[in-house]
């Protein structure tokens with residue numbers, strides 16, 4: 135098979151990988167990695183998307199000859215284009231406080247099936263000063279794709295995170311989009327669809343929501359699995375064939391996001407390793423030595439999903455305030471990991487209770503799968519075996535959907551997952 139290039143923009147780093155599927159195995163090689171994070175400018179938190187785009191171009195050149203390119207990134211954030219296709223300002227980061235006071239209206243969950251997050255695109259648009267000047271909205275991966283190809287579209291899995299898709303029809307909801315400028319939202323496209331070309335290389339739509347691509351590459355050998363896509367956020371849940379739209383599901387803030395092949399990603403956002411990232415930034419410290427020290431430290435537990443932890447800032451001070459005691463650095467790190475493990479367990483227990491789907495194994499994918507202490511604590515809290523890896527599940531899911539579209543591999547999600555399980559080193563943690 136010809137290689138493909140996967141562009142995966144995470145909230146803490148972006149990468150371009152070159153992937154090949156051959157002989158029933160998938161191999162990926164990272165050709166370029168670059169840091170990412172919130173940028174304060176003009177009193178707002180932004181993404182430096184043009185800077186990221188420069189890095190993407192570098193990565194694509196380093197990837198050499200490829201038969202297709204696929205792009206994924208974090209969800210909900212967007213760029214607005216004017217009538218001539220120019221970007222109106224740097225995209226605002228979902229951690230910006232501009233949507234702080236927003237409340238969802240009654241009846242919304244029954245239409246879009248989405249957990250309430252103040253930063254969902256539909257709420258960002260309510261306070262968007264550029265909206266009157268905008269002719270089109272493109273989510274981040276769609277904007278990168280537009281810059282590469284000149285073609286516009288809205289990839290379905292990521293579009294479901296806007297809050298503007300009807301979860302029953304899988305189309306833009308006429309009632310929820312009524313007050314938006316006509317034509318603002320592009321036509322939908324689906325994973326596997328052609329999405330233009332860059333320098334003669336086809337661009338292929340993938341699960342452009344990074345979490346959707348990560349779930350494709352969960353190396354499950356059974357359908358009774360839960361997943362934790364563990365990076366800046368921990369996305370914790372199960373895969374379903376139909377949404378759960380009950381009052382209990384809404385109250386538990388579970389989301390029904392669109393997955394590849396018409397699946398539903400039924401999950402809860404847990405604050406994730408953002409907590410550690412911000413601690414390290416505050417201290418100017420390295421992760422690995424602190425993780426070693428944390429394995430023998432005693433932590434306190436706190437609710438990692440308290441909105442007080444959402445914004446950038448002095449995370450250790452906030453954690454100490456929440457726990458009501460001052461702590462050493464290893465104690466803070468241990469508190470974060472203990473608290474994330476409990477939040478992972480709560481989400482997995484709730485997902486099963488609310489959906490009726492039972493699970494026998496928990497798959498941890500993403501950068502957090504490299505954190506052995508967190509994986510062990512998660513296994514202990516859940517009372518279930520944890521299978522950790524691949525750390526680059528998102529890029530792998532991106533590669534696999536491109537490879538399938540190109541005819542280099544056939545198969546259902548279950549078959550693609552087996553292929554990942556065969557090809558990637560995995561770590562197992564049994565509950566203690």
Ligand code: ADP
Pocket residue numbers: 143144145146147364365366367407408410411421500501502504505506525
């Ligand atoms: P995102 O896609 O949101 O940027 P990643 O999936 O790349 O996130 O995960 C990044 C996180 O993975 C880091 O914040 C860090 O906590 C964790 N991580 C990465 N490498 C390691 C490692 N070697 N040991 C422990 N944790 C790691």
Ligand code: LRH
Pocket residue numbers: 144145207208209210228343344345366367369403
């Ligand atoms: C993870 C992620 C998550 C969203 C958040 C904004 O990177 O896409 O699924 O909720 O970013």
